[in-house]
Amino acid sequence: MSNERKKYLQNNAFKIWAIFCTSVGIIMLAILLIKIGMDGLHRISLNFFMDLPSRRPENAGILTAWVGTLWIMVTTALFAIPIGIGAGIYLEEYVKRGRWSSFLEINIANLAGVPSIIYGLLGLELFVRVLHLGQSILAGSLTLALLILPIVIVSTREAIKTVPNTLREASYALGASKWQTIWLQVLPAASGGIMTGIILALSRAIGETAPLIVVGALMYVPFTPKSVFDSFTVLPIQIYNWVTRPQAGFLINAAAGIIVLMMITFIMNGAAVYLRNRWQKNVRW
Numbered sequence: 519m520s521n522e523r524k525k526y527l528q529n530n531a532f533k534i535w536a537i538f539c540t541s542v543g544i545i546m547l548a549i550l551l552i553k554i555g556m557d558g559l560h561r562i563s564l565n566f567f568m569d570l571p572s573r574r575p576e577n578a579g580i581l582t583a584w585v586g587t588l589w590i591m592v593t594t595a596l597f598a599i600p601i602g603i604g605a606g607i608y609l610e611e612y613v614k615r616g617r618w619s620s621f622l623e624i625n626i627a628n629l630a631g632v633p634s635i636i637y638g639l640l641g642l643e644l645f646v647r648v649l650h651l652g653q654s655i656l657a658g659s660l661t662l663a664l665l666i667l668p669i670v671i672v673s674t675r676e677a678i679k680t681v682p683n684t685l686r687e688a689s690y691a692l693g694a695s696k697w698q699t700i701w702l703q704v705l706p707a708a709s710g711g712i713m714t715g716i717i718l719a720l721s722r723a724i725g726e727t728a729p730l731i732v733v734g735a736l737m738y739v740p741f742t743p744k745s746v747f748d749s750f751t752v753l754p755i756q757i758y759n760w761v762t763r764p765q766a767g768f769l770i771n772a773a774a775g776i777i778v779l780m781m782i783t784f785i786m787n788g789a790a791v792y793l794r795n796r797w798q799k800n801v802r803w
Contacts, residue, residue, distance in 0.1 A: 551780075554776050555773075558770055558772070558775070558776065559774070562774050562778070566580060566771075567580060570740055571583075571738055571756070575760075575767025576767060578768070578771055580756055580775055582742050582750075582756075583755070583756035585742045586742075586750035586752050589659075589743055589750060590723075590752055593656065594659040594666070594720070597663035598663040598667050598670055598719070601667060601670075602667050602671050602674060603670065603674050605667075605674075607700060609623070609626075610674075610678045611696070611700055611704070626671055627668070634728050635728045637662075637664050638730070641657060641658070641660060641664065641729060641733045642732050642733050642734075645661060653735065653736065654747045657733050658729075661729050662726060662730070665722075666723050669715060670715060673711065673718070673719070674708075674715065676711060677708035677709075677712045677714075678704060680707075680708065681703075681707045681708050686703065689702070689703045713793050714794045717786050720786065721783050721786040724786070725783060727752075727758060735750060737751065737755060737756075739751045753775060753778065753782075757772050757779065
C-alpha cells in the first residue's frame with residue numbers, strides 16, 4: 519500500500535472518529551438539557567426571581583443570587599474593559615516589535631489559560647488580605663477582572679490587527695495625530711471584534727464559581743447587596759448550594775437555576791455571534 523493511500527485512510531479514520539465523538543457529545547448534552555428542562559422549567563416563575571433564599575425549597579428564590587451576579591458583572595466590566603482595551607491598544611499600536619513585546623505576548627497568552635482557581639488564590643491574598651477588602655463584591659469583581667483581562671487584551675489586539683494600514687495612512691495624510699487616528703478611525707473600525715471579545719469574556723466570568731468561593735462569596739445570603747463593599751453570592755454558587763442539599767425540592771430549584779444561568783450565557787454568546795457576523799459583513803477593506 520502506498521504512503522498516499524495510508525495517509526488517506528488515516529485522515530478518513532480520524533474524521534470518522536471526530537464525527538462520532540462530536541455526535542456522542544451532542545446527544546449527551548441534549549439528554550442533559552432535556553432532563554434539566556423537565557425537572558426545573560415548571561419551577562421558574564416571577565416568585566422564583568423575587569424570593570429570598572429559604573430553608574424550605576418551595577419558598578426559596580434566586581433574588582440575592584441574580585442581584586449579586588449583576589453587581590459582579592457590572593463592576594468586573596468597569597475594571598476589565600478600560601484596562602483591557604487600553605493594554606491592547608498600547609501593545610498593538612505603541613510598543614515596538616522586539617524581545618519585550620514578544621515576552622509580553624507570550625505571557626498574556628499564557629495567562630488566558632491559567633486555571634481560575636489560581637486567580638482565586640491571587641485575589642484572596644491581594645484583595646482580601648493585603649488590601650483588606652474582605653468578602654465583598656469589590657474583591658470578587660477585581661478577581662474576575664484579572665481572570666478575563668487577558669481575553670479582552672487578546673481580542674482587542676486581534677480586532678485592531680484587522681484594520682488595514684491604509685486607513686491609518688489616510689488619516690495621517692489629513693493631518694490627524696496618532697491618537698486621533700486610533701480614537702476616530704481604528705477603534706470604530708475594530709469595535710465589532712472588540713465587543714465580541716468582551717461579551718465572550720464576561721460570559722466566561724458569569725459562570726465562574728471557584729475564584730469567588732476562594733475570595734469569600736457566601737453560600738447563603740438573606741439580603742441583597744447595597745454597595746460594592748457588601749457580602750454577596752452569585753447564581754453558580756447558589757446552584758451549588760442547592761445541589762448539596764438532600765431534599766428533592768432543592769434539586770428542582772437547582773435545575774431551574776441552571777436553566778436561568780444557561781439562558782443568560784446563551785443570550786450573551788448569541789449577542790457575540792451576532793455582533794461578529796454583522797461586523798464581518800460591514801467591514802470591506
